[in-house]
Structure formats: C-alpha cells, structure tokens
Amino acid sequence: MTFIDVRRLLTTTGVLAALALLLTPQVAAADGDEGTDRAYDFVRQAIALIVNTPGDMEGIEDKVGDALEAPDASQVRMPLVERAEQALEGGDLHQVRALLERSLGARVHLGSDEPAPIGQPARPTGMDSGTVAALDPRPGRNGFNGGDWIILALSAAAGLGGVALSLRLRPRRLPHPGPGPVR
C-alpha cells in the first residue's frame, strides 16, 4: 500500500527550497530599520505609543528622549517637548500628550470622539501614514439603541427561519454500505 511518495516529497521540497533561496537575495533587509533623525517623527511616535500602549512608559520616555536629541528639530516646538518630558516624570500622560500634540502644531485631543484631521499633514505618498497626531482607538460598541434591538431581532428571526427551512429540507437517511474495494 503506497500512501505518500517519499522520493517525490523530498524532490519537491528540494526544488521549492532552491527556488526560495534564489528568490531571496535581500535577506539582510529583514530587520531593515529605516531610522529617522527627525524630532517630528519621534514626537508622532511618542503620541502613538501613548494612544496605543499607555502602559509602556519606558517606550514613551525613549521616544520623547529621542525627539529631544534628534538633530533635525524642524516643524517641532522643542520647548513644548521639554515640558512634555517633565510632565512625563510626573506621570501625567494626558498632559504629555497634549504638549506633544501642540509641539507639532496639531489640535489638542479632547477624547475618543475627536474629529479628524488634527493638523494638516503633507500630501502622503507611498507608505506615508498621513497621520500627524494619532487619534484614540474606538471600541466597536457604546451601548444599545432601539435600532440595534430591531436589527438584532430581524437577524435572529432570519437565522431561526433558516434553521427551520434547513431542517425541513435536510436529506433523508443516507445508506452507509462501507468503503468497498478500491476503484
């Protein structure tokens, strides 16, 4: 009884491996961290970390520190970044974020319902994110309203109707004579 042709398996694997090696001439690029020397980028990253991972104080401190040491300080009001660093020592992330946003000339956030755009970024191309100061993430749901209940009831009714129809249309008992000889 032959189940898997081992020789074919090895040959196929070998051919695929060789192909893959041929097609991967830039493996060194895997960790290609295209670093920035712009305080502007570091400040944006610091704001994004506050928004996404507010518990990562070390990461936020690093980014604010990088911004202060960055050789290119254009488009950033550095005194505000310095004040943000002091506020960070006090643990007031709300104030840190507001100061960093103001340092970019962005409008200060008000909460998760903040309308965009905050500031006017340059026209993005390629892989530019188009974000100046990150908006807060939004949860999927903030409570139920009457419309939600109606849609919920209609969806449930459709599902139950489908179940009833499926049961009505289900195939009758099928014969199971066994696998039989190989054909």
Added chain:
Amino acid sequence: MKPKLNTHEAPAAVERRRWGHRALDTIDDRLGIKAVQYPVPAHANTISYSLGGLTAVALLILTVTGIALAQFYNPDPTAANQSVRDIVDNIYLGRWVRGLHFWAAEAMYVLAILHLLRIYVTGSYKRPREANWLVGVAMFALIIGALFTGTVLKWDQEGFEALAHNLELGRLLGGLGFWFSDSFSEGVPIVVRLYVAHVAIIPGLILALFALHALLVKYHKISPRPDNPTESGEPAEPFTHHLRHIGALGLVLLGGLGVLAVLFPPGIGATPVEGIEVTRPRWMFWWMFTLENWVGLSGILWGAAALFALLVALPFLDHNRRRYWRQRPVAMILGALVLVAIIVLTVLEAVSTPAQHL
C-alpha cells in the same frame, strides 16, 4: 414535461400555475436555466458537503456589504481611518453593515478551511479532481489576500503594521515583490493600490476561479462519499434542490452574522504612525507571526510558502487510491500534525506580547 395539475385547485390557481410554467419555459428557451436542474446525489445536501456553497454565500454577503461600504470609504491615507469612523457614526446602518462585512470575512475564512478539511478527509482531491483542488487552493490564497487588504484598509495602527510587514516581505522576495514596494508607483499612496486590489482585483479573480471551480464540480460530479463510493441506494436530486438547501443554510449564516454584527461590531484602532510596532495581527495570521518571533521576518514567508507548497503538492504526492479516512493513516496523521502545529503556533502568538521586528 407538462406541469402536474392538482384537480382540487381553483381554475384561477391552475391558470396562474400554467402561466408561471409558460413564463419559465419562455425564459428557459432563451437562457437555458433549466440546465441547472441536473441530478446530484442526495449527500450533496448534507452540511459537510454544503460548506463550499456556504463559503459562496459568505462571498455574496461580502460583495453586497462591500459595495455599500465602498460608497462611503475614502482610501486617501489622511482620511481613510476617519471615513471608517464616519461610516460607523454617521451613516444609517453603517455600523451594522461594517460589522456584517467583518464577520462575513471571518466566516468565509473559517468556512473555506472547513471545506478544505472536508475535501482532505474524504480524499476528494484525488484523481480526477486534482485540478479543482488547485483552483480551490488558489481561491483560499485569494481569500487570505482579501483578509489582509481589508485589514489594511481601515488604516489604523494594526492595519498599518500589517502593511509594513508586507512591504518588508516584498523586499525579501526580491524582484517578485515589486508590487509591494512603495517605489513601484511613486506618488500613489500604497493604501490606494491595496484598495483597488481589495475591491476589484482579488474579488474579480475569486469570481473567475469560482466559475471554474463550479464548472469542474459539474464536470467531475460531486465526489461520492468514501463510505459509499458507488452511491448505491442513494437517491439523486436536482441541483436546484441543492441550491435551495444552500439558501436555507445561508439564511442561518446571514442571521448569525447579523446577530454578531450587532453584539460584537468591530472597533477601529488609533490612526497609524510609522516607526512603532505595538499591535497584534488578525488571529488568522498569528501562527506565521510566531515563526517571525522565532526566526525573524523571513519566518512569515517560509511558513506561508511551506503551507501552500504542501497544499499544492498534495494530490501529486498522495498516491493512495483509497478515500476512506481509516484506510489512509499516513495522510490523516500528517494532516493532523500540520493542523496541530498551526493551532499551537497560533496559541503561542496569542499569549505573547507584540514585539518590534521592523
């Protein structure tokens, strides 16, 4: 064939039926729609043999909701995230339609995997159905592509990081990764190109392959059950009954997804910023990201390439003519090992903290 008349029916009802049949015959003369009444074995109407049809229903829901969302989505990077927020907040039924689209995508992925597993377990990829297996594998790859591009389009930190990974993978592929390069079409934001892929290129290819898939199913006939290869004692039914059955199951799917869309609508993350890596990808990609944690970015490429190489090679490697699972221990054990490996890698990513790779 003349329509069967019920002698107890009122003359008006009989006349209506006659009119209906005449109308159907008239249309059939022009379009040949009765051709879809070809016989299929009764087991085609079991749930396990209806998974492909249900995947198609999920695709239909995705298409309809996608068309609706496309009216309000703006792929410009400065506006994309906000336009999704606007769909949720300011468009009538927007939150629900987006939720339905999100959950239908999850359902399509899961149903496609279940369909693929059914084909594997029942050995339906074997001669003469190898080509249709390959078509199915290609469709599965396209579904993953649609999931990926859909993730990117919401243009939050998670989607942006997924795209950044993909760009690096494009570099790893050398010349083959040219499309995933921001220098390929300078001046056009890459999210715009991904939007075109998500709404036109990928669905177009899926639909073309789906047509081929369905034609090949008809040509080779629905594979017999391994425990009844001669289909002895099994009645045949018109394919239209199968469609009716898929429609009923599809209604269950639509209702379930509708409930999920109300109870658990997807959120949207913070607007993206370059240079940080703080999110986790969608769960279906987790197993590849565990490999990335172990061996670096190339782990994603190698993992995906290995899985799809196995899927493509399967019908050409497996020469056991038997289709009943108990008579295919090697194939069953190997399949289970691959499945367990993917599940373990997925769980490992679930319990890990997102790490910086780029």
